Amino acid sequence: MDLDAVILSPHFDDAVLSCWHVLASAREVLVVNVFAGEPPAGTLGSWDRLAGATDSAAAVRRRMEEDRRALAFAGRAAVNLPFLDGQYREAGQTPGEIVEALHGVVVGGTRIYAPASLGDHHRDHTAVRDAALALRADGAEVAMYADLPHATVLGWPRWVPNGGSATGTDPVSERWARQLEGTNVPVKRMVANAHRLSVGDHAAKLKAVLTYRSQVAPLEHVFGCSLQDPQLLAFEVEWRLPLID
Numbered sequence: 001m002d003l004d005a006v007i008l009s010p011h012f013d014d015a016v017l018s019c020w021h022v023l024a025s026a027r028e029v030l031v032v033n034v035f036a037g038e039p040p041a042g043t044l045g046s047w048d049r050l051a052g053a054t055d056s057a058a059a060v061r062r063r064m065e066e067d068r069r070a071l072a073f074a075g076r077a078a079v080n081l082p083f084l085d086g087q088y089r090e091a092g093q094t095p096g097e098i099v100e101a102l103h104g105v106v107v108g109g110t111r112i113y114a115p116a117s118l119g120d121h122h123r124d125h126t127a128v129r130d131a132a133l134a135l136r137a138d139g140a141e142v143a144m145y146a147d148l149p150h151a152t153v154l155g156w157p158r159w160v161p162n163g164g165s166a167t168g169t170d171p172v173s174e175r176w177a178r179q180l181e182g183t184n185v186p187v188k189r190m191v192a193n194a195h196r197l198s199v200g201d202h203a204a205k206l207k208a209v210l211t212y213r214s215q216v217a218p219l220e221h222v223f224g225c226s227l228q229d230p231q232l233l234a235f236e237v238e239w240r241l242p243l244i245d
């Protein structure tokens with residue numbers, strides 16, 4: 001299979017939450033769930049506790065099954081990498097190990113979509129972003145996506161729903177630009193694209209998102225949002241990064 005795009009999803013739901021426009025496209029797309037490892041028996045992570053779980057190994061297996069069903073709505077499948085979610089480990093995750101694992105999955109000519117790690121800079125999202133930036137340094141084509149709902153706790157920048165320039169001066173635009181500077185890629189060389197999903201695509205995305213049944217309550221609680229808010233998940237944003245010569 002000739003892949004057109006690989007979506008790096010730090011957790012099981014990130015690709016569906018943030019990249020439905022890619023999943024619903026006619027391209028050959030593969031999802032790679034990076035932090036999809038099963039922790040040792042007896043582990044109970046803080047996020048899983050919030051989700052009402054009592055055993056994290058079982059929670060991971062449940063999330064994997066939710067993901068399989070959610071991606072099937074778009075006719076997609078995922079490869080699950082064995083890295084442990086941040087809630088199950090003390091140490092940071094070095095991007096180098098993720099790059100190593102991705103060498104077996106990503107082939108030349110495939111565009112890589114990676115989280116921009118906006119908002120709260122979740123360390124798992126940042127590790128995946130940095131792995132993608134390392135692959136870019138070796139010549140890969142990389143696009144970064146606004147991670148929903150992390151990126152939108154203060155709402156969308158005005159240029160997303162209204163059109164216009166991504167260099168707008170509203171507070172959310174300015175905050176995003178500051179956060180994007182953390183990539184060390186000049187923000188003015190990134191090409192921002194805002195996607196407004198059609199009514200049908202938004203409805204399909206919502207159906208897929210709600211398939212992650214164990215995740216709806218903790219996501220809405222932690223990010224203070226309703227996933228069914230028509231303004232929230234109907235838009236997606238990606239930045240194409242310039243190629244390294």
Ligand SMILES: [Zn+2]
Pocket residue numbers: 010011014122125
């Ligand atoms: Zn995530």
